[in-house]
Amino acid sequence: MIVVMKRSASEADINAMIAHVESKGLKPNVIRGSERTVIAVVGDERIAGIGSLESGPGVDEVLPILAPYKLASRELKSEPTVVQALGMKVGGVNIGVMAGPCSVESEEQIIASAKAVKAAGATALRGGAFKPRTSPYSFQGMKEEGLKLMAAARDVTGLAVVTEVVASEDVDLVSKYADVLQIGARNMQNYRLLEAAGKSPRPVLLKRGPSATVDEWLLAAEYILDAGNPNVMLCERGIRTFETHTRFTLPLASVPYVQAKTHLPIVIDPSHGTGHTHLVTAMSRAAIAAGADGIIVEVHPNPDKAMSDGYQSMNFDQFAEMMKQCGRIAEAMDRKLG
C-alpha cells in the first residue's frame, strides 16, 4: 500500500502516519520526492481498518498494491482449475456448454429443451425454478416442482443440471436436485448465500454483478472458497453502462484478464450479456475465441411464448446452428465444446 501525502503535509503529519502504520504491525518506507512525500507500506495490507489511513491528517490518497483475494489468486495456485459436473467439464481443453430455458415452465417444455440442447452438443441443462424477478408481479418460478422436472430431464438425457439458488436456506434443497448451483448477478454479494454455497458439495457458477468490479467478483468467489468449496466457476454476464442497444455490455476482455489473475474457469453468458437473440451467436463465437471455458445460453422451444426472457432466448434451430459455428471456432482454438 502506498500512502501519498499532500504537498501541504507537515512533518508532524508525516510522523503521525509513520507511527500509525507501525501501530498496525506494518513497516513504512518513507520516500521524500521533490514535490511530495510518499510512504510505501510493506506487509499484508489486507488487515482490518487499513483503508482508514486515508482519513489521517495530510493524506492525499492511499493506493493498494496487493490483490485483496488470496485463495482465488493465480499466484497461490498456478494451474487452472477444471470444474466437472456429471459429463460436463469446464476448463482445460473443454468448453462447457450449458443451455436451456430461463424458467422451467412445464415437464413437456423442459424435457423437449433438454433433448434439443443435448442433440446440439450441450453438456448441461440450465433452467430456473426459483426466479428472482425485478417486479413482484412477474412469474416467480415453479420452485421445488421445477427442480423435480429438471432432475427428470437429467434422467432422460444425462445432462448436468444447472439452476439458481436465491437464499441460504434453500441451498440444501437445491443441492438435492442440481449438479451445479448458480448464484445470480443480484446475489453476488449476498454473503450469507455465498457462505452456504461454500458448504455445499455442488460446484458453484457465480455470476458477476452488473456493477461489480473484477476484484469484488473475485472476493465473492473467495467467500465460497474460504467456506470450503473449491469448485467455483466465474460467469461474466455483462455490466451496466450507458449503452442501450444491448441490455448489458458484455466485456469479453474479462476472459483473458481473469485468467491471468485467477485459476478459476470463466464462463460467458451471451444471452443476458446482450439481451437480444440476434446478437447471441456472434457473441458466443467471440467468447470462445477470447478463451472462455464455457458458455451458458438461453434456449426455449417457443421464445415468443416464454414466461420470462423470451426476447433473448434462441429456439432449437437457432441454437443448433450456433453450436456448429462455435464448434469451428473451438477447433481453431484447439479446444472442444462439451
Next chain:
Amino acid sequence: MIVVMKRSASEADINAMIAHVESKGLKPNVIRGSERTVIAVVGDERIAGIGSLESGPGVDEVLPILAPYKLASRELKSEPTVVQALGMKVGGVNIGVMAGPCSVESEEQIIASAKAVKAAGATALRGGAFKPRTSPYSFQGMKEEGLKLMAAARDVTGLAVVTEVVASEDVDLVSKYADVLQIGARNMQNYRLLEAAGKSPRPVLLKRGPSATVDEWLLAAEYILDAGNPNVMLCERGIRTFETHTRFTLPLASVPYVQAKTHLPIVIDPSHGTGHTHLVTAMSRAAIAAGADGIIVEVHPNPDKAMSDGYQSMNFDQFAEMMKQCGRIAEAMDRKLG
C-alpha cells in the same frame, strides 16, 4: 406498450403480432406510417411474459409506456408519505438526520457517537451490527451484541436506531432492537429479504443498488409495500460510473425525479455517495437544496481508527459544523432538520 415493427416486416408478421397481442387480452391499435408500422397496445402491459413480444418475427423493438410499479406510484397516492420513527420524521417539512458510525465497535464508541450526533441535531443513530463486507477477511460486525449496544444508546439519547439487516432470517431479531430496518445496496434485489421486511412492523430504509435503474429501485420498494409495509424510505447512495475521484457518483437529480414519480420520501447518503470525508459537507447541503427528505451520514469519534469506512467518516466537530451549514440551507427551503 408500443411494438415497433421492422421496415421489412411482412403483412403476415403484422397479423401474427396482432393476434398474439389479442391472445394476451390486450387491444392492439395498428398505425401504418410511411416507413414502418407500429402497434400501440392498450391495457395493462405489466402482465407476465409480455416482454417476449420482442422475439416475434418482424419485430424491431418494444417500448414500454406504463411505469412497472403501482403501489409506489404517485399516480396512485398523490400526497407524500411521511415516515416517522420515534422522534424522527422523514418527509413533509421535516428533514430526517441519521448519523453515526459505519460499524458498532464498542459501548463507549456508540454511546459517545449517539450523544455527539444528538447534540448536533441528528434525530436518529445509524450503526452497523451485521456488516456485509466485500472481503471475507474484513471485520463482519458485532452482530446481536452490536444491536444491544445501539438499543442502549437509544435509551441514553432518545434517538431512533437505524441498522442494517442482511438476511430474511434476521428480520425478527433486528426488528426487536431497531426502529428502522436498513436494506443495503448489495441487497436491494434480495427479494426474500424484501418480502420479510415487508412483514416487519418497522419502517424500512431501502438503499439503491449502485447499478439499479430508478425503475428497478422502485420495484424493490414495491416488493416491501406489496408485502404490507407502507413505511418505505428510498435512499440514494450513489451509482457506479467511470468517475474514480469519488467512490460512487451521487446523482442528486434522483431527488426531484423520484419525488415526481413516487410518494415515498427520499434520503441521501453523502458518505457512501462520495467516499471521501472532505466532500460530505458540500453534498449534504446540496442534497437538502435539491429537496431531499433526509440525510444519513457516517460519524465516528476517531475516523482514522475506525474498523470500517474511516476514509468517509466525519469526526464530531466536522459533523457539528456541517449541521450548522445544513440548517441554514434547510431554512432557505422552508424546512427544518430533524
Next chain:
Amino acid sequence: MIVVMKRSASEADINAMIAHVESKGLKPNVIRGSERTVIAVVGDERIAGIGSLESGPGVDEVLPILAPYKLASRELKSEPTVVQALGMKVGGVNIGVMAGPCSVESEEQIIASAKAVKAAGATALRGGAFKPRTSPYSFQGMKEEGLKLMAAARDVTGLAVVTEVVASEDVDLVSKYADVLQIGARNMQNYRLLEAAGKSPRPVLLKRGPSATVDEWLLAAEYILDAGNPNVMLCERGIRTFETHTRFTLPLASVPYVQAKTHLPIVIDPSHGTGHTHLVTAMSRAAIAAGADGIIVEVHPNPDKAMSDGYQSMNFDQFAEMMKQCGRIAEAMDRKLG
C-alpha cells in the same frame, strides 16, 4: 414518434398537442388507454425541433421510433459496403489488418515496423503524425515530417497508410500522403472536420467516441456520407465504463449490432479497447469471431521505449504470433485476413 401524455393531462393538453403535431405537418394518431393517452405521430420525425414536444403541457415523455440516420442505414442500402485502399479490403470476405506504432518516431522505426507487420500479414500501416494528446506536455507528433516517413514506408512495402487527421484545415495535407484518413475518438463530433473529410477522396476510418451512443456514431458517419464520401469504416475502440482493469471497455456486441443497422464495415481496435498488451491477442481473435471486418493494432519495435502508448503496443514477435492465431479464427469464419 410516440408522445406519452401524463395521467393527469387534461383534454386541453391533449388537444393542444394534437394541434402542435399537425402544425409540424405530421399526422397524430390518438390512442386512449385505460390509464393514459398516447399520441402516435406518423411521418418523418427527423425534422428540426420535434424533440421540443416534450416541453408541452401534460407530456410525460417522447419516444423516437425511426433511426435518426439515413445514408448510413441498412434499410437504405442493404448490401454491405466494402472499403478498399491500395491492397487492403475491409468488408465482405476480407478482414483488413492495420498495424504499426502509435506515433511515427523516426525513419528507422517506421520502416522497420512496416516491414515487420507486412511480413506478418498486415495490409495497412498505421502510425500517428499529428497526435492529439491529453496533456499539452506530451509528445505531439512529427507532423508533416511524420507523414513523409509513412509515405516512404508505403514505397518500401506497398502497405496502405492509415493516419489521423485532427483538424479540418489539415485534411488536404494529410490526404496528400495518406491512403486512409483516421478520425480519432476525441474528434468524433468535430463536425467541421467530418465535413472536410467528407470532401476528401480518401476513405475514412471513424473511431467511436468513448461515450458516444451507436446512434451518435452513425450520425457522425452520416455527416461524412452526406458531404459526399461513401467510403466510411466505423472503428469501435471501447467505451468509458466503471471498469478499471482495462483502460476502456470493448463492447464486441457492437459488431453484430452495427452490421444489422448499417452497410458500413466495422473495424475493432483491441489496443485502445483494452489498454494492455497482454489482452490484445485474445480480443483480436474475439473481434474476428464476432464478425469484424478489420482490426487495427499498435505494434512497435520496442514498446517499452515508445514515445506514446507503449503499455498497449505489441512487439514484432507478439504481433506475428497473434496473426497466426487470428488467421485460424478467420478461416473458421470462412474469411481471410488482409
Next chain:
Amino acid sequence: MIVVMKRSASEADINAMIAHVESKGLKPNVIRGSERTVIAVVGDERIAGIGSLESGPGVDEVLPILAPYKLASRELKSEPTVVQALGMKVGGVNIGVMAGPCSVESEEQIIASAKAVKAAGATALRGGAFKPRTSPYSFQGMKEEGLKLMAAARDVTGLAVVTEVVASEDVDLVSKYADVLQIGARNMQNYRLLEAAGKSPRPVLLKRGPSATVDEWLLAAEYILDAGNPNVMLCERGIRTFETHTRFTLPLASVPYVQAKTHLPIVIDPSHGTGHTHLVTAMSRAAIAAGADGIIVEVHPNPDKAMSDGYQSMNFDQFAEMMKQCGRIAEAMDRKLG
C-alpha cells in the same frame, strides 16, 4: 510514480527496470515486500513516454502519483481565480448566472430573452450561433448573423455575451462579438481549438466532455492556460452513465472536488446536466449549495417551439421563480447571485 512488479518478476527484471528509470533521469527507490517488489520513482513523472514502463518485463502495473496538470493546480496558485466579463463575476462571493436560449433564432427572440433573464437577475446572456448538432439534418445555427444579434442584445441590456466557438478558425470572429468563449463538451479535447482559445483575450467557459475524467478536463484547461489565457471557467454539464431518466448524470461532487484541486472557478449547467425542464430548478439550487461559482441555464420565450433543446429549456416565468429560490440558497451560503 510507483512501479509494482509481478510476484513472478525475476531479479533481472527488477534490475532492468531500475536501469530504465535511471535512464529517464529519475530516481528509483526499491522496496522489497514479503509478496512483491515495488519501485517508487521520485522526480517529475510527467515526462514523455514514462507510461510505457508498464510494458517492461515483470511489471504488473504503474500507479501515477502527481497530478498531471500544473498551471491549473491549486498547489501552484492557492487563491481562487475570479473570472470577470462585463458586469459578471464568477468566483469569490459572486455566483455568475448565464441564461438564454440554446440557439439564437431571431432578433425578437434573443432581445426578449435578454431582457427577461436580466430582469430575473442573470448577469450574462447565453445563446448559440454556431451549433454543433448530433445530426447533419438538424438546425446548425445562424452563424455570424446570430453573433450580431447577441451583440445587439448586449447593447440593450448590458449583459455579457457567452457563446460557443466550434473551430479554431472561428476564434477571432467569435471573439469580436462575444465576451466569453464557450467550448462545448464535444470539443473538450479539440486541442487545436483549445490552443486558439488560449490566445484569445476573452475568458473561456470550458465544458467537461461527458466521458472525460476530471484529470482530462483539467488537462484541457491546461492547454488554454499554457497558451497564455488565464481566465478559464470549468463547466460541469453531466457525464454519461447508465441512468436514462436524465439525459446525463450531473455529479455535483465535482464542485468541492475540483475546488480542492484547482484555483479555477466551476460553473454548473443543470439544463444539459438533467435534460428535463422540470428538474432544472432543484439542481440549480443544489449546485449553489454545493458551492458552485456559477450556473448556466437554458431559457426560451416559448420552449415548445424552440429550434433546439426545448425539452430542457425554461420559460421566463419558470426562470424568474427559480432565481428567487436560488437567491435564498445563495444567501444561506453567504454569497450572492450575479
